[in-house]
Amino acid sequence: MGKAIIALHETEGVNPLIKKPSHRLWTVLILLGLTVAAWQPSVLGIAAGVFLLLLLWCGIRIQLILGRLLLLLPFGAGAALFIPFHTEGKAAFKWMGFVATEEGIERATVILLKLVSANFLLTYLLAVTPLFVLLRSLRSVGIPAVLLELILLIMRYFFLLKDEAVSMFKAQRSRGMNFKGWLWSARAYKRFGELMGVLFLRAYERSKRIYIAMLARGGLEGESSMGRKETGLVARATIVGQGKDATAKPEFAAEVMGVNFAYGKIKALNGVSFDIPVGSKVALMGPNGAGKSTLISLLNGLELSQSGEVRLFGETVKRDNGDRLRRRVGVVYQDPDDQIFSTSVEEDVAFGPRNLGLGAAEVEERVDWALGSVGMREMRRRSPFELSYGQKRRVAIAGVLAMKPEFIILDEPMSFLDPRGRDELQELLDDMGEMGLTILIATHDVDFAAEWADKVLLLKEGKLLASGTAELLFDDVLIEQASLHLPRLARPFRLLRGAEEHRPRSVKQAAQMIWKLIMKGADPAAAVKPDSRGGQEDAKQRPAGHKHLPPS
Numbered sequence: 295m296g297k298a299i300i301a302l303h304e305t306e307g308v309n310p311l312i313k314k315p316s317h318r319l320w321t322v323l324i325l326l327g328l329t330v331a332a333w334q335p336s337v338l339g340i341a342a343g344v345f346l347l348l349l350l351w352c353g354i355r356i357q358l359i360l361g362r363l364l365l366l367l368p369f370g371a372g373a374a375l376f377i378p379f380h381t382e383g384k385a386a387f388k389w390m391g392f393v394a395t396e397e398g399i400e401r402a403t404v405i406l407l408k409l410v411s412a413n414f415l416l417t418y419l420l421a422v423t424p425l426f427v428l429l430r431s432l433r434s435v436g437i438p439a440v441l442l443e444l445i446l447l448i449m450r451y452f453f454l455l456k457d458e459a460v461s462m463f464k465a466q467r468s469r470g471m472n473f474k475g476w477l478w479s480a481r482a483y484k485r486f487g488e489l490m491g492v493l494f495l496r497a498y499e500r501s502k503r504i505y506i507a508m509l510a511r512g513g514l515e516g517e518s519s520m521g522r523k524e525t526g527l528v529a530r531a532t533i534v535g536q537g538k539d540a541t542a543k544p545e546f547a548a549e550v551m552g553v554n555f556a557y558g559k560i561k562a563l564n565g566v567s568f569d570i571p572v573g574s575k576v577a578l579m580g581p582n583g584a585g586k587s588t589l590i591s592l593l594n595g596l597e598l599s600q601s602g603e604v605r606l607f608g609e610t611v612k613r614d615n616g617d618r619l620r621r622r623v624g625v626v627y628q629d630p631d632d633q634i635f636s637t638s639v640e641e642d643v644a645f646g647p648r649n650l651g652l653g654a655a656e657v658e659e660r661v662d663w664a665l666g667s668v669g670m671r672e673m674r675r676r677s678p679f680e681l682s683y684g685q686k687r688r689v690a691i692a693g694v695l696a697m698k699p700e701f702i703i704l705d706e707p708m709s710f711l712d713p714r715g716r717d718e719l720q721e722l723l724d725d726m727g728e729m730g731l732t733i734l735i736a737t738h739d740v741d742f743a744a745e746w747a748d749k750v751l752l753l754k755e756g757k758l759l760a761s762g763t764a765e766l767l768f769d770d771v772l773i774e775q776a777s778l779h780l781p782r783l784a785r786p787f788r789l790l791r792g793a794e795e796h797r798p799r800s801v802k803q804a805a806q807m808i809w810k811l812i813m814k815g816a817d818p819a820a821a822v823k824p825d826s827r828g829g830q831e832d833a834k835q836r837p838a839g840h841k842h843l844p845p846s
């Protein structure tokens with residue numbers, strides 16, 4: 295990822311004075327060291343003045359400088375109030391019975407000036423260096439990657455806390471919460487306390503999910519443990535300890551055998567068994583709470599089945615091999631905010647490939663390819679947190695694609711995409727299918743599944759209702775049981791005399807079927823039952839093979 299990206303990322307509108315980020319970082323570190331070492335108030339005062347002038351010279355707004363200074367308020371106030379009265383020396387003045395000493399005042403002044411100078415230096419660094427460039431520069435001066443990623447995670451937690459707070463307060467206000475007279479109301483304090491508790495829990499839960507997403511993309515392990523230049527698509531099948539040929543190509547990307555999983559007393563999966571052949575396109579469907587997300591966690595090795603067995607590429611998932619197997623399985627989670635954590639789109643997409651230990655040029659190439667695949671090349675320099683939900687989803691998909699996994703799982707990928715975005719994603723899925731990837735999509739979209747999938751898994755209340763081809767989606771009894779509905783393309787045929795059994799899976803197939811019916815010379819006016827609602831209700835309720843009423 296190297297220089298190209300770093301050089302292009304200067305913050306707009308300010309003059310950094312020192313062009314190279316690593317030189318800038320070193321200069322600031324040295325000046326910080328000198329500031330810490332200096333003890334003369336006059337030297338520190340002059341230094342603070344010079345730093346302020348330099349900040350203004352760089353074009354950094356005074357509001358920003360003052361805003362950053364405000365962060366010092368609690369520490370500054372503590373130093374100013376505490377130190378003069380607790381230092382031995384010559385009495386300077388008395389206040390509320392306490393004696394402030396001259397030495398104490400000098401020491402407090404020195405500490406305040408040190409804080410102000412350090413604050414100016416850091417303001418300069420942060421204002422002229424985007425955060426991820428800064429982190430990269432820190433890595434180049436020898437700070438361990440794991441520490442920097444922890445910093446990223448903590449920063450993300452603060453962003454999350456803010457986002458969660460904004461959305462929670464908006465939701466509360468829309469439900470009638472107001473702050474009138476709150477100062478005197480015990481109820482308001484109680485409510486506020488509850489809200490803060492929920493807020494921290496929500497942010498905690500979300501940061502847990504982000505942590506899992508980071509792990510899934512090789513984060514927090516540094517380049518050393520993932521340093522093998524092994525990508526999913528080219529990886530050899532590593533079948534360990536099962537007496538199989540280590541280079542043999544496995545037949546199944548996943549095999550799920552009699553799997554049970556419960557959250558405490560809540561049984562989420564109950565004796566589920568199926569397999570997913572390598573290169574297949576699988577739709578995982580079922581009503582809310584059916585167990586789809588739980589199954590995805592098992593397929594990604596993030597959870598282990600409590601009984602039964604899950605195999606990935608022929609290897610049983612266990613506690614000690616989950617990390618390694620997970621690199622071959624990429625998961626795009628339902629909520630992109632659970633997956634994105636870097637401060638720019640390209641940095642986020644580069645996160646996984648970098649953890650695979652790839653060289654800068656290859657990382658750059660993959661980022662470009664993955665962003666191009668999801669139509670987000672132009673937004674590569676933007677912060678992901680300023681994007682729309684649909685755009686974030688594309689970034690999340692690109693982040694997983696860039697790791698080139700062999701098996702990719704997408705949880706409700708179509709939600710929040712505009713129609714064009716859906717078409718593009720479908721094209722992308724087709725391309726991925728042609729590349730030989732195994733794809734599993736958890737979806738409620740019957741029309742999409744009917745057209746796209748070559749295998750459908752229907753789940754209900756933790757049990758596998760049925761597994762088979764997309765023909766299952768035309769079975770009235772099954773779709774009723776799975777709380778689905780008949781694919782839209784099939785509905786008009788249910789209203790056509792003698793055409794009820796037609797099962798078009800694509801618009802093209804439907805057009806061909808209609809054309810054949812026309813060529814047979816059927817009279818549409820006589821064949822179609824009049825139905826002002828387009829036959830949806832009728833088609834939904836009528837069991838297969840139901841005979842039509844004669845046209846009126």
Ligand SMILES: Nc1ncnc2c1ncn2[C@@H]1O[C@H](COP(=O)(O)OP(=O)(O)OP(=O)(O)O)[C@@H](O)[C@H]1O
Binds near residue numbers: 557560562582585586
């Ligand atoms: N962390 C959890 N703690 C307790 N119960 C859970 C937890 N996560 C899921 N469940 C329960 O497990 C069952 C399966 O949930 P899961 O999220 O896997 O369903 P799903 O099919 O993905 O649902 P949806 O379509 O609504 O996303 C549900 O009854 C749910 O309430």
